[in-house]
Amino acid sequence: METCVFKYRAETSPPFFFSLLSILNMGLEGVEPSALIRGFLAECGGYAVVDGGFATELERHGQDLNDPLWSAKCLISSPQLVRRVHLDYLEAGANVIMSASYQATIQGFEAKGLATEEAETLIKRSVDIACEARQIYLQRCAKGCWDFPHGDKTTQRPVLVAASVGSYGAYLADGSEYSGNYGDLVTLETLKDFHRRRVQILASSGADLIAFETIPNKLEAKAYAELLEEENINIPAWFSFNSKDGINVVSGDSIAECAYIADSCDRVVAVGINCTPPRLIHGLILSIKKVTNKPVVIYPNSGETYNAEAKQWEKSEGKTGEDFVSYVGKWRDAGASLFGGCCRTTPNTIRAISRVLFDKASLDN
Ligand SMILES: C[S+](C)CC[C@H](N)C(=O)O
Ligand SMILES: N[C@@H](CCS)C(=O)O
Numbered sequence: 560m561e562t563c564v565f566k567y568r569a570e571t572s573p574p575f576f577f578s579l580l581s582i583l584n585m586g587l588e589g590v591e592p593s594a595l596i597r598g599f600l601a602e603c604g605g606y607a608v609v610d611g612g613f614a615t616e617l618e619r620h621g622q623d624l625n626d627p628l629w630s631a632k633c634l635i636s637s638p639q640l641v642r643r644v645h646l647d648y649l650e651a652g653a654n655v656i657m658s659a660s661y662q663a664t665i666q667g668f669e670a671k672g673l674a675t676e677e678a679e680t681l682i683k684r685s686v687d688i689a690c691e692a693r694q695i696y697l698q699r700c701a702k703g704c705w706d707f708p709h710g711d712k713t714t715q716r717p718v719l720v721a722a723s724v725g726s727y728g729a730y731l732a733d734g735s736e737y738s739g740n741y742g743d744l745v746t747l748e749t750l751k752d753f754h755r756r757r758v759q760i761l762a763s764s765g766a767d768l769i770a771f772e773t774i775p776n777k778l779e780a781k782a783y784a785e786l787l788e789e790e791n792i793n794i795p796a797w798f799s800f801n802s803k804d805g806i807n808v809v810s811g812d813s814i815a816e817c818a819y820i821a822d823s824c825d826r827v828v829a830v831g832i833n834c835t836p837p838r839l840i841h842g843l844i845l846s847i848k849k850v851t852n853k854p855v856v857i858y859p860n861s862g863e864t865y866n867a868e869a870k871q872w873e874k875s876e877g878k879t880g881e882d883f884v885s886y887v888g889k890w891r892d893a894g895a896s897l898f899g900g901c902c903r904t905t906p907n908t909i910r911a912i913s914r915v916l917f918d919k920a921s922l923d924n
């Protein structure tokens with residue numbers, strides 16, 4: 560199996576690298592898939608830093624994402640900027656960067672007049688760009704151009720490329736990944752058929768794992784879990800849900816039931832929450848921990864609310880400002896292992912998370 564995780568270390572690799580390499584060479588056949596993520600976490604020092612808002616950073620660089628493809632439009636119009644944003648997050652301390660494929664779907668590209676083959680190429684390209692960014696970053700590190708935000712400066716920080724998969728609601732481009740209400744006509748089979756080809760492409764793209772993000776309901780979690788098995792997907796995945804009340808996922812399905820679906824699928828190596836206000840995260844981590852021993856990944860948004868019509872984020876009425884980074888220690892103590900940011904967070908957020916996790920002085924406080 561070809562995977563660019565091999566590039567995360569230089570030639571002078573310690574023994575761990577070789578064990579990881581042999582796990583990956585074997586694919587997931589006969590191997591406990593969680594070995595990859597647990598080995599990776601150990602290599603990172605127990606906790607890993609995930610990147611931050613990807614679309615947010617494209618917007619900060621001047622892109623107008625008011626488009627049905629949202630951030631995926633930049634795969635067509637500004638691939639250089641996509642690479643630059645990945646580099647910004649790597650430079651800020653990310654151990655996991657997510658490809659620009661959240662809203663990159665064959666159906667969405669076809670609606671823009673692209674041929675199926677062009678659409679498939681763009682989806683694969685999203686991972687290639689992330690892998691290129693990693694390679695550039697690691698080469699710069701090897702030359703000593705950049706300091707490491709954490710860890711030993713003589714070793715390279717592990718970096719994984721996760722292929723992002725947004726929900727069916729993301730493709731609809733009407734903000735329905737925040738309601739999870741797809742109507743009665745959308746069945747388990749509809750969702751599996753919708754996602755199947757993209758998941759196949761991403762699984763053989765060279766990504767280290769697939770990040771199923773902003774999952775709004777139980778039905779879509781089940782569709783992903785069944786697809787991973789049916790298609791014999793041989794890279795690991797994480798399932799990340801979103802919530803508006805801190806108790807259920809956005810559709811009203813219970814977070815425990817959703818996390819249980821993820822727990823029951825061997826190919827899922829981490830379970831968590833993204834694009835959810837920071838103040839809700841602590842309780843959700845505790846609920847997830849009750850149903851799974853898999854590592855918990857959390858990457859909340861800024862606490863603002865998405866206006867799907869305007870494709871803009873708005874301050875939430877009556878809510879106090881979310882001091883994101885001040886929560887990190889609490890989330891770590893509640894049992895989370897991977898920490899990043901989602902919409903409206905920036906490389907500065909990720910830099911601050913990295914400091915909280917890896918600056919010994921702040922850990923002891
Ligand atoms: C995570 S949301 C902010 C992504 C954008 C949404 N699917 C839309 O197209 O409006
Ligand atoms: N990876 C996506 C998630 C949106 S909820 C992004 O950061 O743009």
Ligand SMILES: [Zn+2]
Nearest residue numbers: 834860901902
């Ligand atoms: Zn988000």
